[in-house]
Amino acid sequence: MAKYLMLLLITVFIHSSVFAHIGGHNAASSSDKIWENTRTKEKFRGSFLYATEKTVFIETIDGKLQEIPISLLSESGKQIVTFEKQRITSLNQHKFAQFKYKANNSEANNTNQQSLTYLYLLLLSGILVLSISWIYKRIIHVQPLFLKMGYGTLAIILFWAYGTACKKSSASSNTGTASNTGITSFTNNPLSMDSAFNPYKPAVTTSWNSNYFLIASNGLPSHNMMVGITAWQQQVPIPQAYTGTNAWSIPLNPSYATSPLSTKTNLMKGAVAVAVNGIPIFNALNNRGEDSYAIGELDQWGGHCGKADDYHYHAAPLHLQASSGLKPIAYALDGFAIYGNKEPDGTSMTSLDTCHGHAIGNAAYHYHGTTNYPYVVGAMKGKLSLDPSTTAPENQILPQAFTKPIRPAGTPLSGASITAFTSNGTNNGYLLEYMIGTKKGAIQYSWTSAGKYSFTFTDVNGNVSTQTY
Ligand SMILES: [Zn+2]
Ligand SMILES: [Zn+2]
Known part of the structure; x- marks a missing residue:
């Protein structure tokens, strides 16, 4: 019986270790990045472990724990910390979203749930197979064929079967759509x-x-x-x-x-x-x-x-x-x-x-x-x-921010191309210059803090007109 228990444990171990990578097939990783402390100019290779509001903890490749204030990281380092923080937040929300799914039963083909079902079915079938074998061997005294194949072969078959189920779920989660990952909403930081x-x-x-x-x-x-x-x-x-x-x-x-x-x-x-x-x-x-x-x-x-x-x-x-x-x-x-x-x-x-x-x-x-x-x-x-x-x-x-026109809408000016646009130097007006063929035209305009606008239009024939709004 000890052997059976051992096999059962191995089966559970195989499943749980495979389970650890569900959802992580295409997750970006910050492992093996070069981190820099911009004050001490010290650089080291390591992976993001954890971050508080002000400090990031990095596990270096030689297994040491490095602690750096986030403010002293290089721009790319800060970027990774922000990314990892968001990733952790969205992972937590992912769980919450799945919980919501179960609660209102609105999504039947959630693949993560599908692979969980595969996992439990396989585990149950493993237990069933072992129980039948035990009964055969101890009570009926006949050793079934699949036991002659050996425990190793049995474990490989179970592992392969689970691997297939996992591949199936990851292939569809690669499309990254809401229904496949179970994520339906996010919170922006x-x-x-x-x-x-x-x-x-x-x-x-x-x-x-x-x-x-x-x-x-x-x-x-x-x-x-x-x-x-x-x-x-x-x-x-x-x-x-x-x-x-x-x-x-x-x-x-x-x-x-x-x-x-x-x-x-x-x-x-x-x-x-x-x-x-x-x-x-x-x-x-x-x-x-x-x-x-x-x-x-x-x-x-x-x-x-x-x-x-x-x-x-x-x-x-x-x-x-x-x-x-x-x-x-x-x-x-x-x-x-x-x-x-x-x-x-x-x-x-x-x-x-x-x-x-x-x-x-x-x-x-x-x-x-x-x-x-x-x-x-x-x-x-x-x-x-x-x-x-x-x-x-x-x-x-x-919601949308709205605009308020101050003058009637313009009409297309055939053949015009805008050649220059310059500020009048006081931050409350511009000069726009355009060409039609070889002839130049311009609009000079400015505004007051009270919102009064004055326009001077010079067309390509040299005619000048003014307008205030
Ligand atoms: Zn992108
Ligand atoms: Zn437009």
């Missing part, structure tokens, strides 16, 4: 979100409540604008009141949509995301369904102005990576981060799904900006509230 906005403060200000991360800005970026536009509607950038109750709102507790809303047939009104410099990002298609970038509507930074003279991007503001590094360059209005052309850990971007993003391991879903359509978001991965007064394709997400 507002402090970690906030760090993405740091390079753009104080022009951008941030705050948060229990539901939303709020981004306030005047809608004017610190980079130049308008130069390079060849399809121009005669709109120019002016400040916007994206502040107070009209600040941009990013959900702190996003959840996956059952069927992500495609930006090809939806959301051609209003923004779909906000860049970390406080500039909204609109659908890659304009409100006529055309690829804004491809038809020359955008400047060298992927932006232009709407009917309210509101500057916004339609392409991915990848230029922000120069200041943002590996941090997100934007947040989508469904609550998921948008990274540039690298993964958060600095490695090359891996393949994207139809929404234009992916979930790596158990980490929250994120999008990526690219240089080709759909540039930013292909479909909204997260659940949305839509403005009930709008209809597809010109529907829009709520």
